[in-house]
Amino acid sequence: MLSYWEKEYLINYDLIIIGSGIVGMSTAIWYKEKYPNSAVLILERGLLPSGASTRNAGFACFGSLTELIDDLKVMSESEVRALVKRRYDGLCAMRSYFGDNRIGYNHTGGYELICEGEEAILDHIPTINALLRPIFMEDVFEQVDEIEDMGFGKQVVRLVKNKFEGELETGKYIDSLLNTCQLKDIRIITGADVIEVEPKVLVKDPLGGSPIAFLSKKVAVCTNAFTKRFFPELDIDPGRGMIMVSNTLADQIPWSGSFHYDKGFVYFRKVGQNRLLVGGGRNVDIEGEQTTLFGINPKIKTYLQALIHEVILPKQEITIEFEWSGIMAFGNTKEPIVKKISDRLSVAVRLGGMGVAIGWELGRSLSGSFSEG
Ligand SMILES: Cc1cc2nc3c(=O)[nH]c(=O)nc-3n(C[C@H](O)[C@H](O)[C@H](O)COP(=O)(O)OP(=O)(O)OC[C@H]3O[C@@H](n4cnc5c(N)ncnc54)[C@H](O)[C@@H]3O)c2cc1C
Structure with missing residues (x-):
């Protein structure tokens, strides 16, 4: 049984x-x-936060060229434009609230590697630029020549730059939200x-006692991939993603920026003093990665390691220090779910691989669905 003090001071809130x-803390702050x-x-x-927010790659991106080309196969032009606008506006709003320094934002540009046999992708650049012109007022994607100095494997024949992308320090962003x-x-x-949200918020007692009921007139569910436990009817499929970070490399990495490869399924960047971060590869085993359990898939690890040695940094000796x-x-769609379930309860979940871009503004929308008191 709760003590008088616990019941009077620790259990009752206006919003739980x-x-x-990112979404839970943004909702609270807004x-x-x-x-x-x-x-x-x-x-x-x-x-610590234990889903995706402290485990991502920190790409402040809104869709690579090949991703957007793929989106246009299943979405209308106006839907794709709206998706990009939501992501870009989200990034701008988050940067303006916290300031680039606090979140470790660097406007390094985004790049996509185009391999031998994929050159036809470049023909889409004018169409995609025209599609996005109402948002950016200028061309977003351009083919650049810097590739010669970047030391990629021979299969990489072209490079597409997106000058509107950047990267942040995931740890700094989460630290700023916590602070x-x-x-x-x-x-x-x-x-x-939390084991139940309706009619009460019930929390498992880690000491083995009865669950503890927290009280609030308003409840926001920001549990992203783990939400089916509360609402099994929602269209949410979990997708695990893995990341590896190398040792500090002896030779300076010959590029900077955030890089996409294989339709955005693989991404890499430089972190720390001179470490390589590589992640993704879910497409190698989509079914195996449809899980809410953390863990490393050996097939994907092997695939990413081969990419490091054959494509990304073929000339360097590399040890993986973190995974x-x-x-x-x-x-079924790339839109997040923001839904009022009842007068008391709302959810904002399903952020896909773009939570850095859309999480902050999603928190603003969700907080706006609740009145005071
Ligand atoms: C490997 C990887 C790389 C990524 N890279 C990028 C990137 O570069 N750029 C980008 O924009 N996005 C990236 N993302 C996606 C981005 O991280 C997510 O979209 C975003 O973090 C989702 O935020 P969220 O707050 O909705 O969910 P989460 O961060 O998953 O937060 C949900 C929280 O709910 C908690 N929770 C769950 N169930 C319960 C419960 N029953 N009781 C109490 N708490 C509970 C969890 O522990 C978790 O802390 C990446 C994701 C991964 C996995």
Whole structure:
């Protein structure tokens, strides 16, 4: 049984948010911006945020050339333009709130490697630029010659640059969100596995006692890939992604920027002093990666290691010092789900591989669905 003190001071809130990823913390911050005197609680099952937000690659991107060409096969032109606009506006809003320095944002540009046999992709550049002109007012994609100095494998024959993309330090961004929550008096309880959200928010007692009921007139569910537990009817498929980071390399990496390869399924960049970060490769085993369990898929690891040695940095000796996985959420469309389930309860989930771009603004939308008190 709860003590008198626990019941009086620790259980009751104006808004309870489940999940402390980018969306959960953004929702809390936006709600407090609007209602500074409200009591807001975030419940997080991990000791740290434990989904995708602390495990991503930090690409501040909105869709590579080949990704957008693929999107146009299943979406209308106006839908693709709206998708890109949401992502780009999201990035601008997040950068303007936190400032580039705080989140470690670098406007290095995005690049896509085009391999032998894929050159026809370049013919689409004028069409895609025309499609995006209303957003950017100038060309987004261009073929560049810098490839000669970048040391990629021989199969890479062309390079496409996107001058509007950049990269951030994922850890710095999450740290900024956590610090802002703290400054705004937003309480975060970690190790709090929520087992039920309706009619009450019930949290498993890690000490083995009865579940603890937290009380709130409003509840925001921001559990992304893990949301089916509460709403099995939602169209959400988990998609695990893996990342590897090398040792600090002896020879300077001969390029900078955020790189896409294989229709955006593989991505790589430089991190730290001179380390290589490589991630993705889900397309090698899509079925095997449809899981909410963390872990490394040996098939994908082998594929990424081969790419490092054959395509990305063929001339360097490399040791992998870090490898990890994170869980994303996908569905039949690329749009996230932002839905009012009842007067009391709303969800904002299914961010695909673009949560860095859209998570902050999604939190703003979700917070706007709740009134004060
Ligand atoms: C390997 C990888 C690389 C990526 N790279 C990029 C990139 O470069 N650029 C980009 O834009 N996006 C990238 N993404 C996607 C991006 O990270 C996600 O879209 C984004 O982090 C989703 O944020 P979220 O807050 O919705 O979900 P999450 O970060 O998954 O947060 C959900 C939180 O809910 C918590 N939770 C779940 N169930 C419960 C429960 N029952 N009780 C309490 N808490 C619970 C989880 O522990 C988790 O902390 C990548 C993702 C991965 C996995």
